[in-house]
Amino acid sequence: MHYLVTGTAGFIGFHLARRLLADGHDVTGVDGMTSYYDVELKRRRHAMLKEHSRFHAHEFMLEDMESLTQVVDQAEPDVMVHLAAQAGVRYSIENPRAYVDSNLIGTFNVIEQARRCRVGHLMLASTSSVYGANSVMPFGEGHCTDHPLTLYAATKKATEGMAHSYAHLWSIPTTAFRFFTVYGPWGRPDMALFRFTENALKGRPIDVYNHGQMRRDFTYVDDLVEAIVRLAKVPPQHDEKSAGGSPAAPYRVVNIGNSEPVNLLSFIEAIEKATGRKAIRNYMGMQPGDVPATWADTSALEAITGFRPNTPVSVGVAQFVDWYRSYHQV
Numbered sequence: 518m519h520y521l522v523t524g525t526a527g528f529i530g531f532h533l534a535r536r537l538l539a540d541g542h543d544v545t546g547v548d549g550m551t552s553y554y555d556v557e558l559k560r561r562r563h564a565m566l567k568e569h570s571r572f573h574a575h576e577f578m579l580e581d582m583e584s585l586t587q588v589v590d591q592a593e594p595d596v597m598v599h600l601a602a603q604a605g606v607r608y609s610i611e612n613p614r615a616y617v618d619s620n621l622i623g624t625f626n627v628i629e630q631a632r633r634c635r636v637g638h639l640m641l642a643s644t645s646s647v648y649g650a651n652s653v654m655p656f657g658e659g660h661c662t663d664h665p666l667t668l669y670a671a672t673k674k675a676t677e678g679m680a681h682s683y684a685h686l687w688s689i690p691t692t693a694f695r696f697f698t699v700y701g702p703w704g705r706p707d708m709a710l711f712r713f714t715e716n717a718l719k720g721r722p723i724d725v726y727n728h729g730q731m732r733r734d735f736t737y738v739d740d741l742v743e744a745i746v747r748l749a750k751v752p753p754q755h756d757e758k759s760a761g762g763s764p765a766a767p768y769r770v771v772n773i774g775n776s777e778p779v780n781l782l783s784f785i786e787a788i789e790k791a792t793g794r795k796a797i798r799n800y801m802g803m804q805p806g807d808v809p810a811t812w813a814d815t816s817a818l819e820a821i822t823g824f825r826p827n828t829p830v831s832v833g834v835a836q837f838v839d840w841y842r843s844y845h846q847v
Contacts, residue, residue: 521547522537522546532739534566540746547601549601549619553615582626594636596637597630597636598745600641602623627639627641636689638691645695646666647665658772685766691767691768693771695770697735697774698774700735700834710788713788714841718792722796726781726803732781733779733781735775737832747822748818748821748822751821771818772817787834791837
């Protein structure tokens with residue numbers, strides 16, 4: 518099959534593209550190479566993918582509809598996986614325009630291309646952040662997502678709505694997956710695991726928000742990729758019966774998480790064990806837009822695919838630290 522994947526120089530897109538290539542698929546990758554974080558890291562990821570003859574790389578912003586149209590016409594994809602986005606909960610407070618341009622306009626262009634080429638399955642990334650002020654846990658796909666706490670979450674909620682409307686109007690089989698705190702090798706430098714590991718190894722303090730009273734449903738990236746690969750094979754039907762299904766379109770929302778929230782202090786202890794260094798902890802208050810806990814109900818994912826992520830944090834963190842030491846030669 519031929520997959521078109523956006524964000525292939527990004528953390529998750531890189532891992533997904535590498536898995537699809539290993540499985541024998543053709544992959545057309547699109548990435549804007551923005552400077553939100555180290556572009557060299559993105560280029561290293563893309564360089565590894567380019568070693569495969571079945572990987573076709575393109576660099577442009579998804580707001581560029583003309584370039585996107587040309588790539589889609591050339592690729593004629595069977596499946597489109599839209600992962601590219603302006604990421605980061607906190608950065609959306611500093612630079613909201615980037616989220617409107619990338620997450621709304623860019624995503625609209627991808628959805629419009631899916632309609633135009635009559636793709637067999639459109640898949641797009643959402644986030645656990647859409648649950649916002651909802652305090653009922655574990656988070657289920659049918660729970661209220663009407664109260665986002667950041668613009669990042671609001672744009673992701675909007676993309677779910679846009680995708681549903683197109684699925685209804687044009688009968689495009691569409692799956693939106695809500696990610697829960699994904700981590701692992703080749704991760705983003707702005708994420709807690711990367712920063713904590715870097716600072717622990719360099720003897721610098723780490724900022725521990727809400728005085729460590731936080732819980733996250735940490736999801737190892739290989740588990741996430743396995744879930745996406747399995748979901749790709751079972752596009753939703755009209756009147757989808759899964760927990761996040763729609764009565765009006767071939768559309769579903771699916772949580773992808775580890776179903777086992779971990780206390781932030783336990784997460785830090787796993788980093789300390791993997792690095793062999795005691796972290797210097799700088800305890801701080803809660804940040805604006807943050808939530809004290811996330812916890813995924815993954816029963817829908819398991820019902821659809823027979824798979825449930827289950828990599829322990831101790832294993833995933835150790836894999837990341839090994840990669841970090843190798844990449845930075847420390």
